[in-house]
Amino acid sequence: MSYCSRIIGTGSHLPDQVVTNEQLAETIDTSDDWIVDRTGIRERRIAREGETTSVLAFQAAENALEAAGISAKDLDLVIVATTTPDNTFPSTATKVQAMLGMEGGAAFDIQAVCSGFVYALAVADNFIRAGQAKTVLVIGAEVMSRILDWSDRGTCVLFGDGAGAVVVQAEEVGAGEPVGILSTHLHSDGKLRDLLYVDGGPGTNKQVGHLRMLGREVFRHAVTNLASVVVEALSANGYTQSDIDWLVPHQANKRILDGTARKLGLREDQVVITVERHANTSAASVPLALDEAVRDGRIQKGQLVLMEAMGGGLTWGAALVRW
The missing domain is CATH 3.40.47.10 (Thiolase/Chalcone synthase)
Incomplete structure (x- = not known):
C-alpha cells in the first residue's frame, strides 16, 4: 500500500x-x-x-x-x-x-x-x-x-x-490525478554562506550574534534560484508554468517576488503576497502566507499550489501541492 x-x-x-x-x-x-x-x-x-x-x-x-x-x-x-x-x-x-x-x-x-x-x-x-x-x-x-x-x-x-x-x-494513493504533496525539491550551496549569516553561535564565540547580509548578492541568487527550482518542480510532475494556480513564495522582498513572477510568466494576482504587512519572517513566511490564502478562500480544492523559498546557507527549495 x-x-x-x-x-x-x-x-x-x-x-x-x-x-x-x-x-x-x-x-x-x-x-x-x-x-x-x-x-x-x-x-x-x-x-x-x-x-x-x-x-x-x-x-x-x-x-x-x-x-x-x-x-x-x-x-x-x-x-x-x-x-x-x-x-x-x-x-x-x-x-x-x-x-x-x-x-x-x-x-x-x-x-x-x-x-x-x-x-x-x-x-x-x-x-x-x-x-x-x-x-x-x-x-x-x-x-x-x-x-x-x-x-x-x-x-x-x-x-x-x-x-x-x-x-x-x-x-x-487512489486512481486518477495525484493529489497532496506531489514532490519536494531541496538545494543548498555552502560556498555562499557569507552572503547571509549570523555572526555568532555557541560553537564559535558563545554569543547569539546578529544577522548580516550582502543584499544585492542575495537578491541576484534569489531570483535565479527560485525560478529554477519552480521549473524543476513543475517539470518533475509534467506541468508547466501555465498550470500553476497559486504561487506561495517566501516573503523576503517585493522586488524578489515580482522578479520571480516575471521569470515564470505569472500574473501578480496568482502570487500570495503578505510581505507588506508581515515583512520577512524567515521560516514562518511561507506557512503564514499559505494560511492566509486558505482561510480567505483563494486556495481551493483541486488547485495546483507551488511553495518556494530561499535562505541563508544558501538554501532553497520548492514544494508542489495539488490541494
Whole structure:
C-alpha cells in the first residue's frame, strides 16, 4: 500500500505588536518611502518579552489542529523549522510537543533559515511516504527581531516575527490525478554562506550574534534560484508554468517576488503576497502566507499550489501541492 501526503489543516499566529516604518524612522536613518521603495514592506510584527518562538509556534499549531479537526493525541511527529530556537537545546519542537499535551511520537527542529518550512515539509512527506508516520505537524516559527542589529538599517527593516503551521496526513494513493504533496525539491550551496549569516553561535564565540547580509548578492541568487527550482518542480510532475494556480513564495522582498513572477510568466494576482504587512519572517513566511490564502478562500480544492523559498546557507527549495 502506498501513501501520499495531504495538507488537511493550516494555522498561523502573529504577535499583536505592530511596528511601522514610521516608527523605525524615529530611531534609525530611514523613511517609509525608502523602505517601501526597496522592499515593499510597510509594517512588521515584533514579539513582546515572553513571546518566544515556542509560544508563537504553539498558537499556530493549535489553529492548524483546529482547522484539521484533530487533536494533539493524533500526531505522530512534530517538526519545527526555526533559526531562532528558544534554547540551544532542547529543540523548540519538544517544547511545543509538551505545550500541546502530546504523548508519544517524536519532535525535532530543522534549520534551513528561510527555506526551513519547505525543508520541514519535505521531511514530513518522506516520513509519510516511508510509512513511518501518519499525521505530522509542520511549523515554521521565528522571532527574528531577537537577532537583528537595530542600528543596521539595511537589515533591521526587513524582518518580523510570527509562526505558521500545517497538519500533513497520510492518504492512500487512489486512481486518477495525484493529489497532496506531489514532490519536494531541496538545494543548498555552502560556498555562499557569507552572503547571509549570523555572526555568532555557541560553537564559535558563545554569543547569539546578529544577522548580516550582502543584499544585492542575495537578491541576484534569489531570483535565479527560485525560478529554477519552480521549473524543476513543475517539470518533475509534467506541468508547466501555465498550470500553476497559486504561487506561495517566501516573503523576503517585493522586488524578489515580482522578479520571480516575471521569470515564470505569472500574473501578480496568482502570487500570495503578505510581505507588506508581515515583512520577512524567515521560516514562518511561507506557512503564514499559505494560511492566509486558505482561510480567505483563494486556495481551493483541486488547485495546483507551488511553495518556494530561499535562505541563508544558501538554501532553497520548492514544494508542489495539488490541494
